[in-house]
Amino acid sequence: MSLVPAFEIGIWNAWILTLFMFLTYIPGQLINKEAMNKINENWISEEVSRTEKLLANLTHVLIIPLTIIYSVFLPLKLGTAWLYVGIPIYFIGLIMNLMVGINIATIPFDKQPITKGVYRFSRHPAYFGGFLIFLGIGIACASWVFLLLAVAWIVMWQIAVSGEERSLLKRYGDSYREYMNRTPRWIGIPKS
Numbered sequence: 384m385s386l387v388p389a390f391e392i393g394i395w396n397a398w399i400l401t402l403f404m405f406l407t408y409i410p411g412q413l414i415n416k417e418a419m420n421k422i423n424e425n426w427i428s429e430e431v432s433r434t435e436k437l438l439a440n441l442t443h444v445l446i447i448p449l450t451i452i453y454s455v456f457l458p459l460k461l462g463t464a465w466l467y468v469g470i471p472i473y474f475i476g477l478i479m480n481l482m483v484g485i486n487i488a489t490i491p492f493d494k495q496p497i498t499k500g501v502y503r504f505s506r507h508p509a510y511f512g513g514f515l516i517f518l519g520i521g522i523a524c525a526s527w528v529f530l531l532l533a534v535a536w537i538v539m540w541q542i543a544v545s546g547e548e549r550s551l552l553k554r555y556g557d558s559y560r561e562y563m564n565r566t567p568r569w570i571g572i573p574k575s
Contacts (some may be wrong), residue, residue, distance in 0.1 A: 435510075
């Protein structure tokens with residue numbers, strides 16, 4: 384990993400991995416638009432503070448565009464240990480986000496929160512999956528800039544999801560509180 388980031392346009396750059404990341408969002412976005420509207424309603428609730436909304440929006444208007452643009456110029460470290468360590472982490476995040484999309488597309492959650500599928504293991508698997516994707520790309524490209532973006536992503540969501548959870552508590556009441564008591568916020572991090 385070098386201090387000065389590499390900038391090369393090429394076929395074997397991180398854009399390939401970034402493209403597949405966006406393809407995992409298609410099932411939830413296209414198949415169940417009503418569910419996506421309900422998810423977005425959580426963020427306009429009065430339970431979500433201005434700071435939490437700002438951080439959530441910054442991930443979409445700052446971090447995601449930066450990763451897309453930077454991935455075009457960021458070569459993969461083909462044939463190195465960086466690639467062999469980063470790609471499995473990337474694929475775990477990719478599969479997690481694909482499962483989230485399938486859960487959102489197939490599970491109605493009008494009266495109940497989504498608690499099946501990958502949501503049994505984490506209350507926010509899409510955000511954690513995004514973190515793993517960015518982390519995996521950063522490692523596969525040996526890019527400290529991409530790793531920094533991954534850390535910024537998860538830190539922003541760690542703060543912002545508190546507001547989303549308050550909104551979900553208001554919407555679903557005791558069923559969501561029960562879900563919060565048995566399911567950790569992030570996979571692998573025990574509940575406090």
